[in-house]
Amino acid sequence: MTATIRTRFGEVEYDPRNTLRFVEGPIGFGELRDFLVMPNHGGGPFFWIQSTEDTAVAFLLTDPTGFFPDYRVAPDAGERRRLGLEDGDVCHVLAVVTVRPERQVSLNLAAPVLYAPEKGRALQVVLENSPYSTRQPLPGSE
Amino acid sequence: MLVLTRKAGEGFLIGDDIRITVIETKGGAIRIGIDAPPEKKIYRQEVFEKIRRENQEATRWDIQDLEQLSARLGEKKS
Numbered sequence A: 001m002t003a004t005i006r007t008r009f010g011e012v013e014y015d016p017r018n019t020l021r022f023v024e025g026p027i028g029f030g031e032l033r034d035f036l037v038m039p040n041h042g043g044g045p046f047f048w049i050q051s052t053e054d055t056a057v058a059f060l061l062t063d064p065t066g067f068f069p070d071y072r073v074a075p076d077a078g079e080r081r082r083l084g085l086e087d088g089d090v091c092h093v094l095a096v097v098t099v100r101p102e103r104q105v106s107l108n109l110a111a112p113v114l115y116a117p118e119k120g121r122a123l124q125v126v127l128e129n130s131p132y133s134t135r136q137p138l139p140g141s142e
Numbered sequence B: 001m002l003v004l005t006r007k008a009g010e011g012f013l014i015g016d017d018i019r020i021t022v023i024e025t026k027g028g029a030i031r032i033g034i035d036a037p038p039e040k041k042i043y044r045q046e047v048f049e050k051i052r053r054e055n056q057e058a059t060r061w062d063i064q065d066l067e068q069l070s071a072r073l074g075e076k077k078s
Helices: A077-083 B045-058 B063-077
Strands: A003-007 A010-014 A020-024 A034-038 A046-051 A058-062 A092-099 A105-116 A121-124 B011-014 B018-026 B029-035
Touching: A010 A034, A020 A077, A046 B063, A058 B045, A077 A105, A077 A121, A092 B045, A105 B045
Parallel strands: A020 A121
Antiparallel strands: A003 A010, A020 A034, A034 A046, A046 A058, A058 A092, A092 A105, A105 A121, B011 B018, B018 B029
């Protein structure tokens, strides 16, 4: 069983069983829970997720450790429970990418997306009192 | 907006599982205690707004941005 949505990037067909589910919508987008993971584009380090509920909403994501090797985020006990993480389960940490009109590119390292691939669940968390910026310029993008 | 007046040591409840207590007022600042279920995330308002704005800005990219970015980073690596 597949479903089709018309996004601002064109029509996308998908299997509703294979969506990524935010246990709580991305911050400011609390009502949006289900996203499609779109295939890697052009072999670069970026991929994107498309909301199935609001076709105008899509986020570019990347593995921040490809640019900031020392960046480490671990889910706390409450976050692990909400993501359904069990002992030994992998938890990926992803950063939301912003491309500004002048094509300046930054990563939001202060609010990473935790992703539990075994459960297909994700959660955006806020690292309060951390040294990380919401607008960390992407090295090599200037 | 509902406006309540409370003294230090007093508080109020939101529903039956979120309890807000005024701890003390000191030099124009107010210390507030919050008891809430662990799954309720509590954000300082300015932090929440900053992330919300950044997320909104992050949705305004274009496929061309992604292509140019991938190409540019690919060139640097090779």
